[in-house]
Amino acid sequence: MLIDIFKCKEMAEMACREDLNLSLIGKLKYKVHISMCERCKNYKLQMDGLRSRIKESIKNKMDSASEEDIKNLKDKIIREFKS
Amino acid sequence: MSAHKDTHFRTPEFVEKLKINDPESIKAVVEAYTGHIFKAGLGMGMGEQEAQEICQNTWITFFEIIKRFEGRSHVRTFIFGIFYKKCSEFKRSNAKFERHDPIDEIMEKRFLDDGHWKENPGDPHKYVEKVEVLEIVEECLEHLPLQQRAAFTLKIIEENETGEVCEILGVTHTNLRQLLFRGKNRLKTCVDGALKC
Numbered sequence: 001m002l003i004d005i006f007k008c009k010e011m012a013e014m015a016c017r018e019d020l021n022l023s024l025i026g027k028l029k030y031k032v033h034i035s036m037c038e039r040c041k042n043y044k045l046q047m048d049g050l051r052s053r054i055k056e057s058i059k060n061k062m063d064s065a066s067e068e069d070i071k072n073l074k075d076k077i078i079r080e081f082k083s
Numbered sequence: 084m085s086a087h088k089d090t091h092f093r094t095p096e097f098v099e100k101l102k103i104n105d106p107e108s109i110k111a112v113v114e115a116y117t118g119h120i121f122k123a124g125l126g127m128g129m130g131e132q133e134a135q136e137i138c139q140n141t142w143i144t145f146f147e148i149i150k151r152f153e154g155r156s157h158v159r160t161f162i163f164g165i166f167y168k169k170c171s172e173f174k175r176s177n178a179k180f181e182r183h184d185p186i187d188e189i190m191e192k193r194f195l196d197d198g199h200w201k202e203n204p205g206d207p208h209k210y211v212e213k214v215e216v217l218e219i220v221e222e223c224l225e226h227l228p229l230q231q232r233a234a235f236t237l238k239i240i241e242e243n244e245t246g247e248v249c250e251i252l253g254v255t256h257t258n259l260r261q262l263l264f265r266g267k268n269r270l271k272t273c274v275d276g277a278l279k280c
Contacts, residue, residue, distance in 0.1 A: 007198030
């Protein structure tokens with residue numbers, strides 16, 4: 001091997017990061033590995049799909065709060081702390 | 084928390100007003116973050132009633148300890164730090180970062196000694212198709228440790244800066260990476276198990 005590419009184990013960890021701040025060499029090593037390794041490519045795509053689903057699921061829960069409930073809660077808290 | 088219109092909350096003048104219980108400042112800060120806290124409670128898997136209680140308890144503690152706030156972080160970070168502790172108390176879960184997690188061993192077993200995969204994770208298109216229609220993700224999320232779920236909510240949903248998430252959860256950048264890695268792989272393992280059934 002001419003260049004020292006990342007191992008699959010390291011790639012799996014990087015696939016789960018939210019901020020992948022790699023150096024130029026790091027980015028190159030990452031791209032080389034993904035282009036060569038079917039298993040890492042599959043894992044990364046699975047994790048990306050799962051991430052979207054997690055986001056959708058938690059967001060739906062958060063958005064289930066009604067504006068009226070939030071307003072009532074704010075009014076209650078403001079009343080309590082102003083008095 | 085994505086909107087950063089609340090920059091004046093960071094000023095020492097504003098913090099001082101909060102410390103002397105200035106009604107207008109109280110109103111401004113409560114107006115700005117109550118919705119966020121309530122929604123974050125729901126995002127952490129709580130019911131409406133529980134999320135409202137956590138929200139009120141967060142504000143009670145905030146106004147009790149605001150006099151000790153030194154202003155090194157943003158008021159928002161301070162509030163969400165309290166919120167997260169309240170959630171931990173409520174769920175009776177350990178708020179501290181765990182050095183060991185069973186998922187670490189599960190992941191370890193998926194690799195050969197040379198660091199390469201033992202088995203192919205499988206067809207990603209089929210996987211994503213199945214995950215899209217299954218409610219299993221919601222069920223698996225319910226079993227996620229609080230700190231991992233909080234990391235998801237703060238980082239993936241609220242899209243907070245890494246530094247702010249670390250401050251709220253009281254963890255290092257490396258710990259946060261690990262929380263996300265563990266959380267996502269716990270979910271994947273849980274989903275994989277359900278897909279096999």
